[in-house]
Amino acid sequence: MLVQVITLFGEMFSAITEYGVTGRAAKNGLWQLETINPRQFADNRLGYIDDKPFGGGAGMVMQAPPIQAALNVAFAKAGTQKAIYLSPQGVPLTHDKTLELSQQNHLILLCGRYEGIDERILEANDIEEIAVGDFVVSGGELPAMMLIDAVLRHRPNVLGDEQSAQQDSFCRGLLDYPHYTRPVEFNGLKVPDVLLTGNHQEIAKWRHTQSLLRTKNRRPDLWARYSLNPQEVQLLSEL
């Protein structure tokens, strides 16, 4: 998968090209990152690509021409005209969306800084706006890295055989159960007895129940959409 990112801060992306699961996947040739700095298309020697907003107000806006030039470079290489703009005004990123994007062989991501980009970029191109949550961060780079990481987890051979994206709890619509490892006692706190019994069926039931209870208590939004099967109704009735 070729991921092209239009950003003023390409160096930040070493977080995903050099570390962890995504870093290993890059080393194994499962994906590659290319960053395009719109500064190289600035109309001035200093590389400024931002200007004051028409209509006034605080902050600066990224100018359309250098962004369009960067997009055109990416479009030509990818052979597609679709791009994603990471933006606080976007549709929130979901598990389903990351799965859909993982089917593509190219991704083109556009990261804003300052107050964002000139709106005409969005009017003139086939661009999807995606946000990562209802909170504010300082630019599109961290959200883009979250998206890339989440997408790559769905690609073949990115996760080891132990793990798999299908085991990730969100694809079942429930939160994960709690995990424990040695020592058996820590700060006077013991590992739940059932996990020490070796009874795999009872352990699976306990974990499933924990997932249900956590989802119900912490994520009423997920719980409302979740439909319990008869076995799960039984598990909850046993409490």
Ligand code: 9D3
């Ligand atoms: C005063 C209006 N603010 C918009 C909510 C200004 C503003 C804040 C943060 C403009 C741009 C940004 C930078 N944020 C992102 O680029 C961003 C983001 C986010 O802040 N939250 C959730 N998802 C995303 S994706 C990109």
